[in-house]
Amino acid sequence: MDLKSNHTPVLTDSAPVTKSRLGVHSSLLPCSHTGATFTHGMLLTIPRKKTGFLEDVLSSGWLDAMKSSSPPPRKITKDVCHGLASSDADTDCSYFSWLLKYPSALTSFDQITNYAKGKRIALFMDYDGTLSPIVDNPDCAFMPDNMRAAVKKVAEYFPTAIISGRSRDKVYQFVGLTELYYAGSHGMDIIGPVRQSVSDNHPNCIRSTDKLGKEVNLFQPAAEFLPMINEVLKSLQECTKDIKGAKVENNKFCVSVHYRNVEEKSWDLVGQRVHDVLKEYPRLRVTHGRKVLEVRPVINWDKGKAVTFLLESLGLNNCDDVLPIYIGDDRTDEDAFKVLREGNKGYGILVSSAPKESNAVYSLRDPSEVMEFLKSLVSWKSSTLKSLI
Numbered sequence: 001m002d003l004k005s006n007h008t009p010v011l012t013d014s015a016p017v018t019k020s021r022l023g024v025h026s027s028l029l030p031c032s033h034t035g036a037t038f039t040h041g042m043l044l045t046i047p048r049k050k051t052g053f054l055e056d057v058l059s060s061g062w063l064d065a066m067k068s069s070s071p072p073p074r075k076i077t078k079d080v081c082h083g084l085a086s087s088d089a090d091t092d093c094s095y096f097s098w099l100l101k102y103p104s105a106l107t108s109f110d111q112i113t114n115y116a117k118g119k120r121i122a123l124f125m126d127y128d129g130t131l132s133p134i135v136d137n138p139d140c141a142f143m144p145d146n147m148r149a150a151v152k153k154v155a156e157y158f159p160t161a162i163i164s165g166r167s168r169d170k171v172y173q174f175v176g177l178t179e180l181y182y183a184g185s186h187g188m189d190i191i192g193p194v195r196q197s198v199s200d201n202h203p204n205c206i207r208s209t210d211k212l213g214k215e216v217n218l219f220q221p222a223a224e225f226l227p228m229i230n231e232v233l234k235s236l237q238e239c240t241k242d243i244k245g246a247k248v249e250n251n252k253f254c255v256s257v258h259y260r261n262v263e264e265k266s267w268d269l270v271g272q273r274v275h276d277v278l279k280e281y282p283r284l285r286v287t288h289g290r291k292v293l294e295v296r297p298v299i300n301w302d303k304g305k306a307v308t309f310l311l312e313s314l315g316l317n318n319c320d321d322v323l324p325i326y327i328g329d330d331r332t333d334e335d336a337f338k339v340l341r342e343g344n345k346g347y348g349i350l351v352s353s354a355p356k357e358s359n360a361v362y363s364l365r366d367p368s369e370v371m372e373f374l375k376s377l378v379s380w381k382s383s384t385l386k387s388l389i
């Protein structure tokens with residue numbers, strides 16, 4: 001298989017909101033409506049224009065997208081609703097007007113639970129920025145103990161899964177709870193309950209055992225990409241090692257190139273180096289995360305597909321009495337929000353302290369509000385069950 005050809009890496013943003021918002025050069029966007037074809041059921045081949053590489057990076061809006069990928073944290077001191085405020089009244093104003101479109105899941109809790117009456121909630125959560133605060137060093141993104149207790153408790157009442165860009169093993173190490181299901185590598189590495197119909201529908205799905213020796217379904221739709229990902233990982237490590245603060249993270253079926261700790265004047269250098277490597281790999285794409293460039297296979301699989309796969313595995317897909325809820329903060333979570341919004345299947349909850357367009361229905365400001373929401377779900381379910389006795 002010819003893995004290398006002279007090509008402009010596909011720069012895609014999984015938030016299908018307004019791609020022009022990122023100023024990304026059209027030649028770098030997947031022309032998913034014209035000319036793209038799905039082969040092998042999973043793979044997407046996208047015709048690309050040949051353009052200069054530096055021009056691509058500078059003109060393609062990579063830098064703008066890298067800057068907009070994660071707005072600087074707001075210094076919160078006090079506000080009327082949450083006992084906090086920002087240092088910038090205008091920012092607060094825009095945040096509260098944003099809340100009109102994406103209401104807080106805390107202030108809308110009764111609305112959510114009224115809709116959930118008679119339904120089985122299935123809970124899906126992103127990890128970084130949702131269950132753990134965003135920190136400078138990705139290796140130190142530990143989950144607070146009180147958050148772990150809240151997640152453990154909520155998993156007693158609802159089937160709960162973590163769907164992360166981290167490798168599955170890594171996010172399991174961070175979370176440390178055996179009661180949950182895990183999907184790592186942005187949904188490309190899933191451990192779920194055994195269900196024959198799911199194995200029949202997904203040839204890559206095999207029987208395996210989890211950490212406790214329990215029989216599970218293991219699904220890795222990008223398995224064939226592993227040698228390519230490992231090759232690109234080494235190239236990216238090599239070509240960024242001279243950039244102070246840059247960090248390349250191995251997440252098994254995808255690679256993260258972090259620039260949070262790189263001086264802003266060198267961000268375009270990071271983008272150029274990633275571009276120079278990826279132009280040799282037409283079956284890989286780059287998406288923007290929070291001060292990170294996410295390198296992933298070009299396959300028809302994402303966090304939204306992972307939610308559907310897990311619902312199928314749990315026997316909860318296409319059921320009127322099921323309410324899936326997905327909580328996430330990142331662009332790759334938009335794929336999950338979109339699945340739940342389409343067909344009015346469930347609720348996406350965006351975790352953000354700054355206004356941004358999203359396919360989510362509700363919002364929460366930060367991980368501390370996520371924890372409050374989880375605790376409220378537990379209290380609600382517990383009192384509902386007590387009322388049945």
Ligand SMILES: O=P(O)(O)OC[C@H]1O[C@H](O[C@H]2O[C@H](CO)[C@@H](O)[C@H](O)[C@H]2O)[C@H](O)[C@@H](O)[C@@H]1O
Nearest residue numbers: 127128134135136138141164165256260290292
């Ligand atoms: O899907 P997620 O679980 O949200 O993972 C997305 C990425 O999260 C991590 O990076 C982000 O969090 C780091 C720790 O707070 C932060 O240093 C970094 O700047 C953020 O982008 C993780 O390191 C990535 O591999 C994930 O893809």
